[in-house]
Amino acid sequence: MKHFxxxxxxIAIGIIFIAASLEPDAENVLAGFHAIFPSAKSxxxxxxxxxxxxxxxxxxxxxKKRNLAFKAVKIESFKDIPPSTRSxxxxxxxxxxxxxxxxxxxxxxxxxxxxxxxxQWKTIVLKDDWVRRGGLFHLTRGGEVVINKRILQxxxxxxxxxxxxxxxxxxxxx
Amino acid sequence: MRRSLxxxxxxxxxxxxxxxxxTRVKKSIQEEISALDVSEGxxxxxxxxxxxxxxxxxxxxxxxxxxxxxxxxxxxxxxxxGGGSCEDDPEVLIQPGDNLAFxxxxxxxxxxxxxxxxxxxIRENRSLExxxxxxxxxxxxxxxxxxxxxTMLKFRNMxxxxxxxxxxxxxxxxxxxxxxxxxxxxxxxxxxxSRMGLKRSDSEPELKLFDVLxxxxxxxxLVNLPPDQVWEQxxxxxxxxxxxxxxxxxxxxxxxxxxxxxxxxxxxxxxxPVMSAQAVVVNAIPDERLHLTLFLGDITGGAIAxxxxxxxxxxxxxxxxxxxxxxxxxxxxxxxxFASAQQDLEKFLGNLAECIDPEPxx
Numbered sequence: 001m002k003h004f005x006x007x008x009x010x011i012a013i014g015i016i017f018i019a020a021s022l023e024p025d026a027e028n029v030l031a032g033f034h035a036i037f038p039s040a041k042s043x044x045x046x047x048x049x050x051x052x053x054x055x056x057x058x059x060x061x062x063x064k065k066r067n068l069a070f071k072a073v074k075i076e077s078f079k080d081i082p083p084s085t086r087s088x089x090x091x092x093x094x095x096x097x098x099x100x101x102x103x104x105x106x107x108x109x110x111x112x113x114x115x116x117x118x119x120q121w122k123t124i125v126l127k128d129d130w131v132r133r134g135g136l137f138h139l140t141r142g143g144e145v146v147i148n149k150r151i152l153q154x155x156x157x158x159x160x161x162x163x164x165x166x167x168x169x170x171x172x173x174x
Numbered sequence: 175m176r177r178s179l180x181x182x183x184x185x186x187x188x189x190x191x192x193x194x195x196x197t198r199v200k201k202s203i204q205e206e207i208s209a210l211d212v213s214e215g216x217x218x219x220x221x222x223x224x225x226x227x228x229x230x231x232x233x234x235x236x237x238x239x240x241x242x243x244x245x246x247x248x249x250x251x252x253x254x255x256g257g258g259s260c261e262d263d264p265e266v267l268i269q270p271g272d273n274l275a276f277x278x279x280x281x282x283x284x285x286x287x288x289x290x291x292x293x294x295x296i297r298e299n300r301s302l303e304x305x306x307x308x309x310x311x312x313x314x315x316x317x318x319x320x321x322x323x324x325t326m327l328k329f330r331n332m333x334x335x336x337x338x339x340x341x342x343x344x345x346x347x348x349x350x351x352x353x354x355x356x357x358x359x360x361x362x363x364x365x366x367x368s369r370m371g372l373k374r375s376d377s378e379p380e381l382k383l384f385d386v387l388x389x390x391x392x393x394x395x396l397v398n399l400p401p402d403q404v405w406e407q408x409x410x411x412x413x414x415x416x417x418x419x420x421x422x423x424x425x426x427x428x429x430x431x432x433x434x435x436x437x438x439x440x441x442x443x444x445x446x447p448v449m450s451a452q453a454v455v456v457n458a459i460p461d462e463r464l465h466l467t468l469f470l471g472d473i474t475g476g477a478i479a480x481x482x483x484x485x486x487x488x489x490x491x492x493x494x495x496x497x498x499x500x501x502x503x504x505x506x507x508x509x510x511x512f513a514s515a516q517q518d519l520e521k522f523l524g525n526l527a528e529c530i531d532p533e534p535x536x
Binding site for chain 2: 078109
């Protein structure tokens with residue numbers, strides 16, 4: 001019995017390790033984001049899954065370290081997405097889209113990215129592909145920053161001199 | 175920039191389209207239906223509720239399409255057979271704008287209601303899209319695709335249920351409403367093969383319930399003229415073309431753009447990347463209200479203009495809504511067009527009010 005408990009423990013550790021390695025580290029993400037967009041003052045995360053909670057807590061800790069106001073909004077169902085998003089109108093300047101089963105659905109993502117840009121919010125997104133879909137900022141696990149040039153221009157933002165490696169998406173070829 | 179002007183152009187059409195009553199339907203039916211379209215539009219947090227049904231038919235796509243587009247067959251899909259035919263109804267649904275009067279019979283515990291069905295998009299042997307205007311709005315998509323030696327028929331039916339209906343039915347019952355309708359359709363679709371003279375299918379139609387996220391934008395302006403004069407001005411195609419200038423071209427419509435069922439195309443100038451848009455007037459009540467269904471690329475939306483008398487002036491309320499694509503990313507160009515939808519809507523309405531009445535107003 002003790003033997004099985006031990007196996008269970010190591011399996012759990014393995015799952016946590018794999019899950020953690022799939023998600024970019026919250027500290028690095030926020031450090032990179034804040035270095036490029038120091039004007040950010042308040043950010044929010046909308047999430048549904050209890051599995052996302054650990055990451056949300058870490059994000060909150062990192063936000064507080066940088067004096068950023070932080071709001072986590074937990075939703076129960078898909079139809080909670082519009083009211084939850086609207087509850088943030090006028091209250092934040094950045095939306096962080098993390099790895100969450102409901103948020104990752106194509107329509108939820110379309111909705112959140114579109115409403116973010118309409119609200120002039122900056123967005124931190126989980127995947128490179130989400131930048132192509134209308135997100136503003138993504139940090140790859142290799143440490144590269146990906147920025148959507150069209151959104152950057154639409155929000156009238158500029159990128160300061162930085163040592164970070166930046167790749168722009170949507171930059172018109174000359 | 176030019177593309178966003180197309181969106182603005184659509185807004186102009188909202189105010190510009192429609193001033194003639196439909197003559198080919200009985201006036202009494204028309205008045206009754208118009209009176210029932212009292213919804214102010216989608217609620218801010220609205221999601222459309224919908225269901226999808228798929229079934230295999232042992233017939234060719236053209237046979238299925240021909241069957242579904244015949245008015246008398248089409249009515250059989252609805253509870254109470256859609257209230258029977260009207261002598262002026264078209265026999266076959268051929269083009270965007272074709273429209274029929276409907277009476278939805280009592281469905282379970284829900285009351286009956288009148289509506290008008292308008293074809294909004296039609297692709298021969300491939301798809302048929304319709305909009306129902308009434309106290310409850312509904313949108314139907316029917317997709318026809320070859321499968322094995324026959325055809326796969328897919329129905330998608332989405333509902334927007336306004337606040338006052340929600341209030342009278344109760345939220346839980348509203349949720350049930352779509353399920354009740356879905357089950358009725360499911361039974362109708364199950365009987366479809368035998369109705370079409372085919373062998374009855376052994377398999378049950380596959381039913382799926384879903385939600386569609388919607389975005390809405392609103393703007394208001396006050397014009398120092400009464401509603402009939404505002405309407406008269408804004409319904410002239412020449413007037414609208416003048417406002418549009420070279421930013422977009424309107425095709426379709428008549429000198430006075432509109433009528434329920436009027437279909438219009440908007441295209442960008444030839445030197446710009448093409449983004450076409452189609453509009454169909456699904457409801458027009460002179461001096462009062464106009465409702466258009468819009469197709470912007472692959473995105474379905476709509477626009478409503480309401481003209482409210484206010485002393486000797488008119489308050490114009492505009493609403494633009496669109497459904498968020500559910501299975502693929504939004505095209506980047508369209509994404510950017512929608513990004514500034516609110517500003518474009520407000521700018522447009524300001525320009526429109528100024529062109530109609532150059533005198534200073536609120």
